[in-house]
Amino acid sequence: MEELQARHRKEQRDLQAKITQKRKSATKKTRKGVNDECANLERELNERQEQELSEVNGEIHTHGVTTSEIDEATEEPENVEIDGKETSGTEKSTKNFPMPASAEASLHADSALPTRKPNRAKARLARRAAEQDALIAQATQEAANLPDLREQERAKMFDEFQKRGLREKEIRADGHCLYSAVADQMEQLGLGLEPRIPHKAVEGADQNKNGLPGYKTVREAAAEYIVQNADDFAPFLEEPLDQYVHKVKDTGEWGGQLELMALAKTYGVEINVLQGGGGVEKIEPEAKIVDNGKKIWLAYYRHGFGLGEHYNSLRKAP
Template sequence: MSDEIIARHKKEVRDLIATVTGLKKQATKKNRKEIMKQCQEKEDELKARHKQELSEDATIEGSNKGENESESDEFSPEKLLAQLELEKTQAPVEIPAVTLHNEPKKKRNRQKERLAKRDASIQQMKDEASKEAELQTDFRALELENMDALFKAGGYTQKEIKADGHCLFASIVDQLKLRHDVDTTIQELRTRAANYMRANPDTFAPFLFDEETMTIRDITEYTEKIENTPMWGGDMEILALAVEYNCPITVVMSGRAPLRMNEEGVAPGLKLAYYKHAFGLGEHYNSLHDQEK
């Protein structure tokens, strides 16, 4: 999914919140019902347009890659808040104060007024945050929907892998048994990937570049964590293991063409599914099996 589209959608959501808030403040007892209807229509139109644009963006990105397996946009991740209803409470009716000439004026409690003003400001921020969350696209649901379509188009069934830091390696363990009849372990794969990266540091230097510090991370430190901790694996480890087992590895994902590593490998290819939004812990990999014909 285009980062520009996501950024624009977020801005449009904030703009709409401001517009709706302004309309509600202008509402009177006579026109409140019509104002609330207009606000709801604006929100429904924005949500529908955002969903349509995301779907069209997914179709364009997938078709531009020219792959045989259809793709849709990533939703791709990261869970989101459930939809909240629009505030439908009517504006309070102002009751004119009655002045009693003989009644002494009450002393203002300025501290109480400040606290009330602060509480009102906090509540307004909460309301605006809830409204923005309501209008955001449900990336998790859309990612799952698009991945299901990719699996049907590619003829895959999915084997669920435990969602933790080992999921990439556990998926490859399953694939090696399925397609190479090789028994291995998560720890063995971590060690083989780490050893290959240490032996070929120049190949992996681009992956280790830190844009914030403008430096390249130390590969020895990185590979020690990969080998000896449950740290998540990614593209570097996929490439290393594809070369180690002399096979291509294909990763199916939403919103873009499949990632293919070591396409020149001669052994049967391994096939994985990658999720960005569907699992609470973050990025996740599953193992893909071929559907029985």
């Protein structure tokens, strides 16, 4: 039993380390799946350990009492014959060994109290709960000793802003951040939000974009470009094109690399994405429509915001 419990503790520690690593490496789009996977791993491990403990114990318990104890406790005393009369073992012992009045009163008082046996099942559960608490405390301590990735990323970003003469405009973290940041950049450059490449008429599309929020206009521009150039995007999708375009155009789904490609081409600008490590990812437009080398700059954060990945708008420092 001690060897089994030691192995179980090690398995729990290993699993917690594995779960911590998985959650750190998850992105916004994979976070839900990673959380579900981690929950399944914890449940499967707990069920297997419960089964192993039951097999080692090899006992059937009824409210903490073994079946052998129940049988022994409920076995009827053997009947014996005294003075020509058949009587039970209890009566025999009482008649052959008279008790003092004080002892007899004490016996009756004790017999009125319910007899309790140790509840082994509860003891095992309490022991396992204590082990789980110890593992959680250990995992929490290990997490506390890890470097603060958010602060490190912020510090590196600030250094890059200083080197490149940029200042940051923070965009609301609401799922539309990529599109809002692009809208802010396009308006700062005086380029407007209408696509620079004329789109074919799309059936059911709203051609009147007056009064729409900036991020909404940018979402529609990206969605329309993807529809018009489906062959360039479909190989990279894990779902039907129409479902993907619906998410881009009409929901708060986060944008990423594919949407940046669509926006660079439909707006005819170079998009530069400054990342926490100091690198810059350039997304080029079609060469024939580059507008005098105009560029837009975005800051990409992986750890800096509660929802996960995030984009801010970068402007030239005064």
